[in-house]
Amino acid sequence: MSNLLLAADSPLGHVLNGKSMWSEISWVGEIGDVASLHEVMLVLGGILLVLGLMFAASRIRTGRDGQGNERYVTRGRLAQIVEVIVVYLRDEMVQPILGEKQTRRWLPFLFSIFFFILVLNLVGLLPLQDLHHFFGLHHFLLGGTATANINVTASLALFAFVAIQVHSFRELGFLGWLDHLTCGLTKGPKGLWLVVPIVFAVEFAGVFIKPVALAIRLFANMMGGHILLATIIMLPSMAQLGLEPGSGAWFGVSIATGSFAVALTFLELFVAFLQAFVFMFLTAVFISLMSHEEHEDEDHDVDEVAAEVAAIH
Amino acid sequence: MSFAILLAAADGAPDPMKLNLWVAGTALLVFAIAFSILYFKVWPVITKGLDDRNDKILGEIKAAEDARSQAKQALSEYEQSLAQAREQAQQTIAEAKAEAQRLGDEMKAANERELAERMARAKADIESARRAAVADIHANASELAAAVASRILKREINPADQAGLVSEALGELDEAGV
Numbered sequence: 425m426s427n428l429l430l431a432a433d434s435p436l437g438h439v440l441n442g443k444s445m446w447s448e449i450s451w452v453g454e455i456g457d458v459a460s461l462h463e464v465m466l467v468l469g470g471i472l473l474v475l476g477l478m479f480a481a482s483r484i485r486t487g488r489d490g491q492g493n494e495r496y497v498t499r500g501r502l503a504q505i506v507e508v509i510v511v512y513l514r515d516e517m518v519q520p521i522l523g524e525k526q527t528r529r530w531l532p533f534l535f536s537i538f539f540f541i542l543v544l545n546l547v548g549l550l551p552l553q554d555l556h557h558f559f560g561l562h563h564f565l566l567g568g569t570a571t572a573n574i575n576v577t578a579s580l581a582l583f584a585f586v587a588i589q590v591h592s593f594r595e596l597g598f599l600g601w602l603d604h605l606t607c608g609l610t611k612g613p614k615g616l617w618l619v620v621p622i623v624f625a626v627e628f629a630g631v632f633i634k635p636v637a638l639a640i641r642l643f644a645n646m647m648g649g650h651i652l653l654a655t656i657i658m659l660p661s662m663a664q665l666g667l668e669p670g671s672g673a674w675f676g677v678s679i680a681t682g683s684f685a686v687a688l689t690f691l692e693l694f695v696a697f698l699q700a701f702v703f704m705f706l707t708a709v710f711i712s713l714m715s716h717e718e719h720e721d722e723d724h725d726v727d728e729v730a731a732e733v734a735a736i737h
Numbered sequence: 738m739s740f741a742i743l744l745a746a747a748d749g750a751p752d753p754m755k756l757n758l759w760v761a762g763t764a765l766l767v768f769a770i771a772f773s774i775l776y777f778k779v780w781p782v783i784t785k786g787l788d789d790r791n792d793k794i795l796g797e798i799k800a801a802e803d804a805r806s807q808a809k810q811a812l813s814e815y816e817q818s819l820a821q822a823r824e825q826a827q828q829t830i831a832e833a834k835a836e837a838q839r840l841g842d843e844m845k846a847a848n849e850r851e852l853a854e855r856m857a858r859a860k861a862d863i864e865s866a867r868r869a870a871v872a873d874i875h876a877n878a879s880e881l882a883a884a885v886a887s888r889i890l891k892r893e894i895n896p897a898d899q900a901g902l903v904s905e906a907l908g909e910l911d912e913a914g915v
Contacts, residue, residue: 466763
């Protein structure tokens with residue numbers, strides 16, 4: 425397997441996007457990289473997501489009246505896993521931040537983006553490209569982690585950005601949105617007007633920095649993890665360059681790196697869930713920051729600061 | 738090939754930060770389509786299923802609480818009625834005891850009264866009988882005395898003598914305490 429990885433020339437070569445077999449089809453190739461690996465994985469992930477969640481929803485759905493209490497029971501492991509995740513994230517994570525009303529409004533978007541990222545992360549863990557090599561299929565058809573592509577994460581962050589701003593304008597209005605970007609300082613003492621431009625510039629930059637940070641965080645974590653994993657797996661092949669193949673030292677390096685790679689794969693599995701959660705959770709936090717409650721808190725803080733300034737004078 | 742060669746090969750690898758509008762557009766399109774389907778076909782079903790179950794559980798809990806409350810109230814009413822019945826029974830028993838006592842006292846008083854009356858009547862009867870007996874004794878004694886005296890004196894004693902002798906004898910009897 426490590427030799428297969430070595431065939432990719434570098435750890436980056438194994439992780440980065442590449443052309444799929446479909447790219448070699450003439451009419452597809454003519455329109456560019458339409459059928460790159462990550463694009464194929466995006467489509468595949470989207471199909472798996474929709475089919476999987478529709479299947480889970482059909483199992484979670486309330487049954488017929490004649491079924492008694494059984495109509496409320498969720499059957500099937502996939503549906504139960506989805507239900508546990510949804511209930512936990514909704515009740516323990518999102519609802520404490522957004523409140524019940526906003527949670528109901530934003531739950532479809534937040535959970536769609538969570539499961540979309542999760543599916544892409546998990547599918548990316550499957551060694552599909554390596555299997556193609558193993559079975560002699562040298563044209564890449566499938567494989568790769570689409571969320572390790574900055575273009576994909578940026579697109580998802582664009583959705584988050586739109587969601588945050590839609591919520592902001594709906595909750596605060598345009599003037600409220602502007603006021604929010606000044607942290608309510610315009611309502612404070614006149615002296616604070618001096619810092620309003622600075623605060624506004626920082627907050628306005630923050631409007632864009634937040635989604636950019638979302639994109640880079642997801643991309644960097646998925647890319648970094650896969651590069652590390654690929655590097656570790658490639659170590660035996662690298663050792664083969666300096667050590668005699670089949671020697672004790674070579675076996676030792678291979679077993680050690682193989683074990684470490686297995687452990688790292690479990691870590692990657694955890695990271696797949698974690699990064700999906702972090703993206704969704706931070707989006708929820710950013711949405712909640714642009715709500716009336718937060719705004720009122722800021723006004724309160726400004727009032728406190730103004731009172732302290734007045735006391736000093 | 739050495740590690741340095743591998744690193745050198747990495748230099749020719751694609752730039753991970755390279756902008757690719759096709760990939761970005763695909764991501765936008767795929768997520769938009771997936772989100773649209775999920776928004777209308779999945780999340781309403783899942784949230785409704787969860788809400789229905791939640792409502793069912795809350796309804797069952799409320800029904801159980803209501804039933805427990807009703808049972809508690811029924812138990813309280815039962816205990817209250819039991820206490821009332823017990824109190825009523827105690828009261829009835831006390832009243833019965835008082836009535837029995839009263840009747841007993843009345844009967845005792847009536848008996849005592851009747852006994853006293855009977856004793857008085859018996860005493861009176863005895864007294865009258867005694868008096869009659871004494872009168873009979875007096876009569877018989879006077880006749881007997883007259884007869885004895887006649888025999889002794891051999892003569893007839895007239896009633897005036899007889900009355901004088903009787904009175905004298907009775908006077909002696911009275912003095913003798915007969």
